[in-house]
Amino acid sequence: MSSQSPILQINDVSLVFGGVRALSDVSFSVQPGELFSIIGPNGAGKTSMLNCVSGRYTPTTGSVSFNGQDVTGLKPNDRAELGIGRTFQNLALFGHMTVLDNIMVGRHHLLKNNFLNGPLYWLGGAQKEELEHRRFCEDVIDFLEISHIRKATAGTLSYGLRKRVELARAVALRPDLILLDEPMAGMNLEEKEDMARFIIDLNEEWGMTVVMIEHDMGVVMDISNRVMVLDFGRKIAEGLPDEVMANKHVKKAYLGEEDDDNDDDEQVA
Amino acid sequence: MAGFSLRPCGDFRTTYRQDTRIFDTTYIRNAAMLGIFAVAMIPFVLDGYYVNLFIQISYFAIAALGLNILVGFTGQISLGHAAFFGFGAFASAWINNTTGIPVLLSIPLAGLMTAAVGMLFGLPAARIKGLYLAIATLAAQFILEDFFARANWFTGGSNGAAANPVNVFGYEVYDDFSFFYVCLFFLVVMYLLGTNLMRTRDGRAFVAVRDHYLSAEIMGINLTKYRLMSFAISSFYAGIGGALYGHYLGFVSAEGFTILLSIQFLGMIIIGGLGSVKGTLMGTVFMVLLPEVMESGVSALSIFEWANSTAVTDGLAYIKEMAIGLAIILFLIFEPDGLAHRWQQIRAYWKLYPFSY
Secondary structure, eight states, X not given: OTTSOOSXXXXXXXXXXXXXXXXXXXXXXXXXXXXXXXXXXXXXXXXXXXXXXXXXXXXXXXXXXXXXXXXXXXXXXXXXXXXXXXXXXXXXXXXXXXXXXXXXXXTTTTOOOOTTTXXXXXXXXXXXXXXXXXXXXXXXXXXXXXXXXXTSBGGGSOHHHHHHHHHXXXXXXXXXXXXXXXXXXXXXXXXXXXXXXXXXXXXXXXXXXXXXXXXXXXXXXXXXXXXXEEETTEEEEEEOHHHHHHOHHHHHHHHOOOOOOSHHHHHHO | OTTOOOOOTTOOOOSHHXXXXXXXXXXXXXXXXXXXXXXXXXXXXXXXXXXXXXXXXXXXXXXXXXXXXXXXXXXXXXXXXXXHHHHHHHHHHHHHHHHOOOHHHHHHHHHHHHHHHHHHHHGGGGTOOHHHXXXXXHHHHHHHHHHHHHOHHHHOGGXXXXXXXXXXTTEEEOSHHHXXXXXXXXXXXXXXXXXXXXXXXXXXXXXXXXXXXXXXXXXXXXXXXXXXXXXXXXXXXXXXXXXXXXXXXSEEOGXXXXXXXXXXXXXXXHHHOTTOHHHHXXXXXXXXXXXXXXXXXXXXXXXXXXXXXXXXHHHHHHHHHHHHHHHHHHHHHHOTTHHHHXXXXXXXXXXXXXXXX
8 A cells, every 4th residue: 555656645734823833744644545534632733634635724834735736725626626525523514405405516516517507407408417416416315324304404404414414515526535524523322333334435435535533532443544643733643543542642642641640649549 | 304395195206307397396387387377468457557567576576586696595795786786777778879789689788797897896705794795785886876977978977868668570669568578578587597597506506605605615616706606697687677677667867776776675585585586586576566555555544534634644655665664674573584485384384284294
């Protein structure tokens, strides 16, 4: 796998907001077909990292390249065309649209019809094109098992379903690289299991490279190929899940300093 | 509302084509066609008063649909719609008077000209939203009003501009009777185009920009492009509506296109339903008919002695004005989703009776 050129290459990315260093000199690369997880305590800069990849933020220094192309300053909407899709940590569905329309929006950059031939619908070939893409969207709907709610208004759905619809919308983009920001946050066990299954299928059957932020360590350790750990905007570890778990910096970041002071013991006692 | 629909039992859709139809069922489609046919019969059955009302409804409804695409679907506020409506009226008269292009062609051309102007005034939308954009479009309203009063070459200044009657294949449409059909044609075509727009790529992009612009951008939608496009399309509709208005009156003067009319357009789409094509039509009908109904209500009252006293007759004129404001307030409180939503509920009620769901 390492002989291939990486699909995503992050070089010394720093992100500064005024006096806050959200990211300091983070570098990593993701190989095609990988399922890569980013973990870290709250405020570690995980979402900021993802925003740099999806174009929400432009890194203060450093570069982001996708498939060998430098995309550091590219606008988010242009990245969709290149093949980067993402979901958001806090739901970002189009609340008043139906589930189906939400997913059809994902086809935006692949559809050709516009404000001129769209209104002519039957004459300009728009209908034919819409129906072809509808077929693809139905495949996505089948895959994510949301066919029973395809005509429901997205804003009325339960949290778990909305997360799933959001994933469907990102999948409809047919991206090469899909960025998932806490896909399992706030879900119950059953929903998490479903989501984990979908992510594995996306990776293995649909051939998408996945970069995922997740707090549920069980899931991360089970399904990731590689894991990167951020803490205070710095990369503190990267490697196979087991290696990362054994890393003493990681333990420190998550559990605090292991010290010989007796103060803690006294408090416990 | 998972799986909720008002389709009759046993009426299944087996293709995606069937599932994307404008009208839910064949019955509704036939009813709509019958409705258009019934409206087309109005000039034969009813007198000129109703024909005139319909013509008013149609040019306002076309312009209001434009505003709904901008405000209701794309979520950008505009307080300058009347100015674009007026620009369309002047532009069509100007094109026709200076170049001799037949009126039927100058109407869409005026629409295109208005679209260009609308895009110009929509430029701030690339940067600002909400209340700030409202103020920027308010500027458009006043700048254009001033332009109408000063640009003698274009509008005839304070004298106004003469607008020739519509000429269909050498046959001049002077009377309401024939102009009615010109309006009906434009109304049906513009609403059909609007409906199709909203069920294809760019229409969905508008709604996406409205509902969540951050994720719309991630989905590959160029926000600036779609915000401007929305202004252009909205102004195009305003221009067509305005051009019809101009050629109907035969004379365009700068006084008619004030901010009051802009607010009335907003009233139409709020009452009809933001983000609903058919609601726009309902809201326009409501807003045009409301003063008329009030008027006939007032004349009905005059059989009473007390209603003829000057205190009452003077006051009634104001009450009529206030009724529009009251209607908007009542709708905002009791039916913020407009007549379109109310209509949906009424349909559901009859369909599901005696159960509530």
